[in-house]
Amino acid sequence: MAVGIFDSGLGGLTVLDAVAKRLPDVPLVYYGDSAHAPYGVRTPDDIYDLTTKATQRLFDAGCDLVILACNTASAAALRRMQEGWVPEGKRVLGVFVPLIEALTERQWGDNSPPREVNAKHVALFATPATVSSRAFQRELAFRAIGVDVEAQACGGVVDAIEDGDMILAEALVRSHVDALKRKMPDPDAAVLGCTHYPLMEKEFQAALGPDVKVFSQANLVAESLADYLDRRPEMIGPGTQSAFLTSGDPGQVSSRATQFLRRQIMFDAA
Numbered sequence: 001m002a003v004g005i006f007d008s009g010l011g012g013l014t015v016l017d018a019v020a021k022r023l024p025d026v027p028l029v030y031y032g033d034s035a036h037a038p039y040g041v042r043t044p045d046d047i048y049d050l051t052t053k054a055t056q057r058l059f060d061a062g063c064d065l066v067i068l069a070c071n072t073a074s075a076a077a078l079r080r081m082q083e084g085w086v087p088e089g090k091r092v093l094g095v096f097v098p099l100i101e102a103l104t105e106r107q108w109g110d111n112s113p114p115r116e117v118n119a120k121h122v123a124l125f126a127t128p129a130t131v132s133s134r135a136f137q138r139e140l141a142f143r144a145i146g147v148d149v150e151a152q153a154c155g156g157v158v159d160a161i162e163d164g165d166m167i168l169a170e171a172l173v174r175s176h177v178d179a180l181k182r183k184m185p186d187p188d189a190a191v192l193g194c195t196h197y198p199l200m201e202k203e204f205q206a207a208l209g210p211d212v213k214v215f216s217q218a219n220l221v222a223e224s225l226a227d228y229l230d231r232r233p234e235m236i237g238p239g240t241q242s243a244f245l246t247s248g249d250p251g252q253v254s255s256r257a258t259q260f261l262r263r264q265i266m267f268d269a270a
């Protein structure tokens with residue numbers, strides 16, 4: 001029994017960590033495509049090709065269910081994968097919907113018509129590919145009316161985090177928040193729409209100020225996965241071993257991952 005968790009690099013570890021705490025008995029196989037990160041500056045075709053390849057690797061490792069713990073892949077490739085690629089008996093889920101359900105105060109899978117919600121002015125921070133896909137606005141429009149969204153493409157933040165340059169990452173966060181505030185001076189909520197950004201959540205909150213509610217995905221995704229597996233326990237695949245796989249340099253990726261999660265993480269070559 002194993003569930004696969006995929007990201008372009010280290011960001012999905014924020015989701016893996018929350019899932020491991022929420023579902024301690026479920027083996028998790030993580031795949032970080034660090035050799036090809038960042039995805040956020042790639043074309044949709046390129047993101048689709050890389051994401052399907054990595055997802056296949058997770059199916060081969062005994063996972064029947066794969067979570068794309070990457071907003072960029074969820075925005076640019078998930079729908080196309082679900083429509084024509086995912087094999088019979090396998091499932092691939094993204095990370096957008098749990099976040100948007102939380103923002104729009106909905107229970108899991110509530111498909112009732114869009115309605116007014118508390119958040120009126122929402123700042124979205126995400127990669128350039130996620131922002132240009134407009135997937136967030138599309139999913140939001142199915143569930144809420146009257147919400148003004150201002151998106152900020154946060155170029156450079158994922159590269160800095162992958163390189164372990166947290167001083168640069170912090171400076172970039174501040175400048176992206178400033179740029180957002182020039183377009184929307186008083187957001188009431190902010191969405192960290194990239195799974196790398198929870199690693200900088202304190203910096204986002206400090207730059208936004210205490211009155212802005214910051215939504216980040218890790219716990220929301222873990223809760224909705226627990227709920228999903230309660231209803232579909234057969235989707236826990238045949239794999240029995242947890243593992244961390246990377247397309248990058250396992251030594252370097254392991255030491256960054258250990259630093260981020262503050263526990264020993266050992267990656268193997270994918």
Ligand code: DGL
Nearest residue numbers: 011038039040071072195
């Ligand atoms: N963590 C990915 C996301 O959630 C990363 C993006 C990237 O590789 O640019 O969008």
